[in-house]
Amino acid sequence: MVMQMNATQPFVDQFDDVQSRLPGSKLPWLEAFRKAGIEKFSTIGVPTIKTEAWKYTRLPNIDCKEFRSANWENGQVAVNAVAEFLSDALNQIRLVYVNGIIxxxxxxxxxxxxxxxxxxxxxxxESDPEFIESQLCTEELKYDQGFSALNAAMMESGTIFRVAKGVQVKEPIEIVHMNGVADAPIIGHPHNVFVLEAGSQATLVMRHAGIGTSAYFNNAVTEIVVGDSAILKHYTLQTDCMEAIHLSTVNVRVGKDATYETFNFAIGGRLSRTETRVRLEGRGAHCNLSGAYMMRGREHCDNITIVDHLVPDTTAREVFKGVLDDEARGVFQGKLIVHKYAQRTNGHQLSRALLLSDRAEMDAKPELEIYADDVKCSHGATTGQIDENALFYLRSRGVPEALARNLLIQSFIAEALEEISDEKVREAIAGLVVHWLPADCFSVDEWVQA
Amino acid sequence: MLEIKNLHATVGGKEILKGINLTVNAGEVHAIMGPNGSGKSTLSYVISGKDGYEVTEGQILYNGIDLTEMEPEIRAAEGVFLAFQYPVEIPGVPNVTFLKEAVNAVRRHRGEDELDAMQFVKMIKAKTEELGIAKDMLKRAVNVGFSGGEKKRNEILQMAVLNPKLAVLDETDSGLDIDALKIVSDGVNQLRSDERAILVITHYQRLLDHIVPDFVHVLAHGKIQRSGGKELAFELEEKGYAEYGVAAE
Structure with a gap:
């Protein structure tokens, strides 16, 4: 515990050190925003396991003083061209960041x-500070958790994405972060703002790739507004390296008849934690928060979801599937809150984990909080091992044991991938699953398209 | 083809098979009948090599080679097939993909070239037509949402594409209505041949009206108590297993 208490101060010192050099330092509203952020962070501090949302997740024992913000040079490291993720990605619209620098x-x-x-x-x-101000500055700082408050103070990068009323974009748009290629440990606090105006549609793919071996600490906050009748598909792919700490807080507001679909796929990362809070604010609002993670070694993956059903006739669906090998740990904490007037809410929540080793561990805490009386909500959480009967069934058909195990892992993950409505993205993620599995398994063609 | 000699086997430390002797030649169909708990399913699992079923004594010779130390996938590749009493559901894996994987795994083992997608589709199409199996069963996930009859038909389809030398059918009639039973039995009868031996394991005589055996054996208390021709099945149907020291259920 001593470690956690002492962990707060280095971040505060860092803020004092860099605040004058942070972007937008001439904007008075931003200066006030940052100040409110650091004050909040100083009060709350780095979360400990006493914090409910961090009950099963500890910040790894790192020396925070060693981590520093990236400078321009850190971004100029020579890297190989961005690996294509989507199959026909020619002329792919994308923003690429290296060590957090555009x-x-x-x-x-x-x-x-x-x-x-x-x-x-x-x-x-510089181009549109009024817009950023309108998105960030509410009467009171909305961040009530240590790291999101720290992000408010320190934000130095991130992406602003706006889709005008009625504009519909079919092709996925990418944000690529390449990390782990610095000469010293780097900490970054990206702050993203995605706003889809009424009736618009877009698909965003965020890739976080650990392409080197240096340590990095990513503390991201993403603010999303999905306007009335708009559809946002938001896919996150984390292929972080072993030395990565990846914290992400996503706040979403979903309007009338609008849809927010997100899928978080994670392989790798010393700690990878995503907290998604969705407010279904308009009648007919729908969200699908799903994900899959595959962890080995001592990797740790934590998915937290909180959905507020605020008005009648909203729906939420969550399907999370995790594969944990070696001493890896998985955490799922999901909460559906059905407020008093949110009649006819339909909520479904499922967390399933497959343990491949006796030392792997899963903690799942699905919760329903219901204050309305006409609702349909279900939740479930299971943790299991490879089904020996299924394994024998496959082997009795001539399929060698190692291959049979992989096929059953693919079978297990498939249920989550079905939640991805964008076919190209689903296929590309299936490719990452195949890549993660050792040796023989179904190829993507055999598996997804048959 | 199959020669079981003084076979003893335990499950969870408990002896279930207590000295089985059985010889099955190519071209023959043998029925093993017995009450619940007699060791019928254990025998089928021991032949096919399920984990947890330990052979403590005796041998299972298959074309002269002892199977007992062999991995289940090697047995399958060598031509041993078990049709399951309860076929397992595998969500998210299309039946056709599973069948292709199985066929090619067996072909690899036999040193034959793998079938490519085109060759496989051609082969599987022919087999489904022969057996009167609906094509949509291929696209669906393995056994997921299949009716009892569809599951058993899928077993027979697998048997047809894997082309085994020794097929063991474990309680293939369980959970089937009379129409499904007929379809499944017709499938098995199509696969009878001079090169293939079939072992039908069943509790009831009714399956043997459709798959007429050459020999019938009564299994009780972990041992073959009596052997005879197909008329033995009728006798059992009439008298039950009481004379083998088994109370009526």
Missing amino acids: RPDLSNLTNLPDGISFEPLTQAL
């Missing part, structure tokens, strides 16, 4: 359709 040379905005703005936070603070 890389225009690797990014591509040439095909950006009309009605969309897509730019780094640093740039948007």
Whole structure:
């Protein structure tokens, strides 16, 4: 516990040290916002396991003083061209960051359709500060958790994505973060703002790739507004390296008849934690918060979801599936809150984990909090091992044991992948599953398209 | 083809099979009948190699080779097939993909070239038509949402594509209505041949009206108590297993 108490101060010192150099330092509203953030953080501090949302997750024992913000040079490291994720990704619209620094040379905005703005936070603070102010500054600082408050104080990167009323973009748009290639441990606090105006549609793919071996600490906050009748598909792919700490807080507001679909796929990372809070604010609002994670070694993956059903006729669906090998740990904490007037809410929540080793561990805590009387909600959590009967069934058909095990893992994960409505993304994620599995397994073609 | 000699086997430390002797030649169909708890399913699992079923004494010779130390997948590749009493559901894996994987795993073992997608589809199409199996069963996930009859038909389809030399049918009639029973039995009868031996394990005589055996054996208390021709099945149907020291259920 001593470690956790002492963990707060280095972050505060860091803020004092860099605040004058942070982007937008000439904007008085931003200065006030940052100040409110650091004050909140100083009060709350780094979360401990006494914090409910951190009950099963401890911040790894790192020396926070060693981590520092990236500078321009850190972003100029030579990296291989961005690996294509989507199969026909020619002319893929994307922003690419290396060690948290925007890389225009690797990014591509040439095909950006009309009605969309897509730019780094640093740039948007110059081009459209009023918009950022309108999104960030509410009467009171909304962040009630240590790391999101710290992000408010320290935000130095991130992406602003806006889709104008009625504009519908079919092709996925990418945000790529490449990390782990610095000469010293780096900490970053990206702050993203995605706003889809009424009737618009877009698909965003966020990739976090650990492409080197240096330690990094990513403390992201993403603010999302899905306007009335708008549809946002938001997919996150974490292929972080062993030395990565990846914390992400996502706050979403979903309007009338609007849909927010998110899928978080994680392989790797010393600690990978995503907390998604969704407010279903308009009648007919729908969200699907699902994900899959595959962890080995001593990796730790934590998914937290909180959905507020605030008005009648809203629906939420969650399907999380995790595969844990070696001493890996998985955590799922999900809460559906059905408020007093939210009649006819339909909520479904499922967490399933497959343990491949006796030393792997899963903690799941699904919760329903219901204050309305006409609702349909279900939740479930299971943790199990490879089904010996199924394994024998496959082997009795001639399938070798190692392959049979992989096929059963693929079978297990498939149920989560079905939640991804974008076919290209689903296939690409299936490819990452195949890549994660050792040796023989179904190829993507055999598995997904048959 | 199959020669079981003084076979003793335990499950969880408890002896279930207590000295089985049985010889099955190519081209023959043998029925093993017995009451619940007699060791019928244990025998089928021991032949096919399920974990947890330990052979403590005796041998299972298959074309002269002892199977007892062999992995189940090797047995399958060598031509041993078990049709399950309760086929397992595998969500998220299309039946056709599973069948292709199984066929090619067996072909690899036998040193034959794997079938590519085209060759496989051609082969599987022919087999489904022969057996009167609906094509949509191939696209669906393995056994997921299948009716009892569909599951058993899927077992027979697997048997047809894997082309085993020794097929063991474990309680294939359980959970089938009379129409499904007929379809499944017709499938098995199509697969009878001079090169293949079939071992039908069942509690009831009714399956043997459709798959007529050459020999019938009565299994009780972990041992073959009596052997005879197909008329033995009728006798059992009439008298039950009482004379083998088993109370009526």
